[in-house]
Amino acid sequence: DARVTQTPRHKVTEMGQEVTMRCQPILGHNTVFWYRQTMMQGLELLAYFRNRAPLDDSGMPKDRFSAEMPDATLATLKIQPSEPRDSAVYFCASGVEETQYFGPGTRLLVL
């Protein structure tokens, strides 16, 4: 049963530190999405890729967030420097044939 994996599952860090979240999409999926979920904003799309090429990152704060796909088996989301308002659950999803499947999420707390 193929699944999207995300690491770490939980991260506590201090303001100003760099945070890197990793995602392994399901083998064969050609789209990868990064979402952020908070109580206030709900699910927000941060960025997405198709065939490893970034298609849209308009949802990301450009000055501190960056998303990459170094290869087909790894997507990364970096925050540098992190701020308390970045505290949220970050989901990665991978997709094929119009359907996306979510990973378990990374719960980030920035103190």
Place this chain on the structure above:
Amino acid sequence: AQKVTQAQTEISVVEKEDVTLDCVYETRDTTYYLFWYKQPPSGELVFLIRRNSFDEQNEISGRYSWNFQKSTSSFNFTITASQVVDSAVYFCALRGGSSGTYKYIFGTGTRLKVLA
């Protein structure tokens, strides 16, 4: 512009009751895709169903059924004989079919509480 509205913020039912979660969408695309996802207390988002705009057949999967009506731009989700394990937040989502569009628009979710 594309939009998904889930007007019901929270619903509480007693176990074994039937419950319907509403989803209304807006899109100008002639081809589009509709989805339902479940987010249980554990936090993971679980895919439940995808519906293509050109397939208006309703679908039943066990206690779950979906009613897709293009005429009213609705894609409602019914749980029959609800169980405590159905307690979760349910999200409806839309993806347009225009070339180069891969963005999904999510509703704000409906929190379902099934009481024993």
